[in-house]
Amino acid sequence: MKWLLLVALCLAGCRHRVTGPTTFRLIPTAGGSLLLPPVVVPAPMGCELAGEDVPTAIEGLEEKNCISAEVAKKLREGTGLRPEQSLYAAYGYRAGSEGLDLRGGVRLKIVRAHFDRLPAQRKSALDGYVGLTTVSFDSFEDARGRVGFRYQGVEAKPDSVRAIGEDLAFGKAARVLPVYRLLMLTHYLKSGTKRAALVLGARSLAEMRELEKRLRQNPGESCAELVGRSKGVCFSFEGEVTVSPEVLVRVNGELKGLSWGTTLRMVAGQAKTVTLRRVWGKSLRSVEVEGEPAALLNTALVGGDVVEYR
Secondary structure (H helix, E strand, O other), X not given: OHHHHHHHHHHHHHHOEEEEOOEEEEOOOOOOOOOOOOOOOOOOOOOOOOOOOHHHHHHHHHXXXXXXXXXXXXXXXXXXXXXXXXXXXXXXXXXXXXXXEOOOOEEEEEEEEEEOOOHHHOOOOOOOEEEEEEEEEEXXXXXXXXXXXXXXXXXXXXXXXXXXHHHHHHHHHOOOEOEEEEEOOOXXXXXXXXXXXXXXXXXXXXXXXXXXXXXXXXXOXXXXXXXXXXXXXXXXXXXXEEEEEEEEEXXXXXXXXXXXXXXXXXXXXXXXXXXEEEEEOOEEEEEEEOOOHHHHHHOEOOOOOEEEEO
């Protein structure tokens, strides 16, 4: 196990160079990439990895059972990454991924289309359409780092449309747990039912991995069956509904819910002065990128970020 500790210490130590009490930097390599060079450490037979793509390396070690899910999470949060990989560091999300960890600063928006007739009775995609409801929940972390959800409200267009009980009840039924994960599994269907997304809660990262493994083996398994032999929770969003994450970011003093994957450039545009502060440890610290100044604008924003531009 000593080598695991060495990996964690090396990678965590290489992520940021502290230049002051409120600043950390992402360091570019000679080739212009903002990914730090790989750290050379001893590894057991079968656990050797090469290359500079840190997410691939971490996932490879985890798949080979060289590291536990808990160690992988710590490496993910403490490793040097390119600015556009912020979502991976914070939520375990990579482009094309089917799931992401729900942490503080993420807003879930449950958008459901309502119809006055059953799917089999519709003559077109919009036949019988009466409106949309959007139910929002903000995720939070308690003092122990466990995740829960707070109901934020419902919007209806037109006002006469009413949200269904399952959507409204989500926040009350989702008790505080160490790990929650949103799985956007439109291809995981039950017979005759469209399953748009799942939210899973578990007591540990290892338990979450086991739930995901079972789901891949049996995509049609119901929530009751999936968590019946554990103390986890499962919510299946079915029908004409989408469940999408937003990140809560403060922009020029105003709290905004921004679409998943929004970069600093998308928010600041062509502003002459742009600053980004991010929670590191328990305090906000300024983010700077050495080398090409414009590289900072490629940073994917995460919940809790503070952006100011003029």
